[in-house]
Amino acid sequence: MRYLPRVADDLLAVALATSGAVQVRGPKWCGKTATSLQQAGSVIYMQDPDRSQSYIALADAKPSALLEGATPRLIDEWQMAPQLWDAVRFAVDRRGEPGQFILTGSAAPTAQGAHSGVGRIATLVMRTMALFESEESTGQVSLRALFDGEAEVAGVSALDVEDIARILCRGGWPAAVTAGATASPGRLARNYVEGLIDSDVARMDGVSRNSTRMRALMRAYARHVSTRAAQATIAADLAVDDATMAPNTVSDYLGALSRAYVIEDLPAWTPALRSKTAIRTSPTRHFVDPSIGAAVMRWAPADLLRDFEAFGLQFESLCVRDLRVYAEANDGTLFHYRDKTGLEADAVVVLADGRWAPLEVKLGSRQLDDAAAHLRRLRDRVDTARMGEPSFLAVITAGATAYRRDDGVLVIPLACLRH
Structure with a gap:
């Protein structure tokens, strides 16, 4: 290979x-x-x-x-x-x-x-391959350069939404990436999921776990990707697959998936705020690679293109995967933000030296204005005297071009980003 x-x-x-x-x-x-x-x-x-x-x-x-x-x-x-x-x-x-x-x-x-x-x-x-590693991002916009004060961005993505759907189902598995067009999208991810369910998780710690229940739990988890669903909500959703599990069993199975690096929830960011607004601390749910969710749901690229709501949630998870890779390369950590007023940011990159930047994720361009407004409101809500000004505000998209809006918010296609 x-x-x-x-x-x-x-x-x-x-x-x-x-x-x-x-x-x-x-x-x-x-x-x-x-x-x-x-x-x-x-x-x-x-x-x-x-x-x-x-x-x-x-x-x-x-x-x-x-x-x-x-x-x-x-x-x-x-x-x-x-x-x-x-x-x-x-x-x-x-x-x-x-x-x-x-x-x-x-x-x-x-x-x-x-x-x-x-x-x-x-x-x-280590994670599965980000788009820059799989040579599918042009890398024209550097996260490091943005934190170092680069004011302008410019770039043109080589991918469209059909490409994003295919990449999402294929995943960032090196064997799938290097196979190119010779392999059907998602085949390796499906093999991974089936091997995981049938033997790997049980063999990991010697505890026997029911494969039917594990498959049902992963499907329920996939339906809540990029949300802050509680374990009780995921457990309740198992009924869709005609399965029930006790709360402690759900916790055990999710713990096993976490130890096997199959799921990796995104923790909440808790900055100092100007007001006493309560910050929600629930994590957002993510597989370590979005193709796992697509595989367990048996989604093909065409299925995602027909259901843009599901596509948008899976695209957010893809962005989280890549942003984690790029943030950690800059000695940073990725979080999400949400408070009791409903103000949120899908991702917040926080570097070890305290610099930070909030990001929203939008699959299309119709919601760019709302996303930019949310980011500006978050900037105003954070106590910058204690946290410092954000290094930049950005919306990550599946669009074609990278540019700076008149309000200063950056629009960056995921396929233009690098560490």
Whole structure:
């Protein structure tokens, strides 16, 4: 498979230069191993069917033996032998040099090591490919440049809404991206979902979970993507699929999906405000890649084009995926905002140094005026004496051109954006 450069390449290089080990986390098939191999000196595959049992037995008897090899030593799917965590931490202490190990895994182990690894093992989260990584964004508008004060934007997207629908169903899975037009949109995502439901989540922590219930829960979750639906609401929606689950069972299943990096909710931003308006703290619901929701609902691109309400919610989730990638490349975090008056921002990028920028997501152009007005109202509501002025206000769209409106709000096609 052709390797396409990833935003995580530079982040991994920096982490290896400053930490003894790096844990690369993220969903299965997102490219963690391929990216890590670009910088690894040696590798051991814990899932190798010919050697897996021997490796696990050796990890019980003498875990340090698995750590010998050229550095950085890549241990793929390390969570199959959680005791390796403490072995890596000890080896890092003993060697006293950066860049010794890379640990990759597509599930968070329920049993963690005796030591946290703080100060020794850095964490890097990888996601599926953003549009700039899949070479489908022109990259004419840089998030970093906007935060650094770039006042004007200009760009022309090469994608239309039909392309966006196809990409959304295909997902950012590297294997699907590099397959190009030879693969039908969504086939890899459907394989991922079926494999996940049939075995992966249960195998992750040894707990048996009903595949019919898991499929029904994921369908209910997909119907609430990009909303702040409570767990009780999702549970109630299971009745649509003729399934019922107790609240604690819903919580367990959602927890398993979260540990497997299948769902990743977007937390609420709680800035200081000029007034005492109450801020809603419920997260918005998202799959780690929007193609998962499309796959579990069996949506094809044509289905999304016929239902623009569903399309809009899925497009918002696609934007959240890309914005997370770009924000983290700039030492930032993505949030959403909503208060009791109904004022909201679909996404808020907050950098580690305190700079921030609110963004609205709109699939088409009819709602641009409303979106811009919401962003200006949010800017006025935030206590800028304590939070600082926003670096910019922007509406992310599926439109054709990037430009600055007369009111100063930026309009940026997702397919023009980069980190």
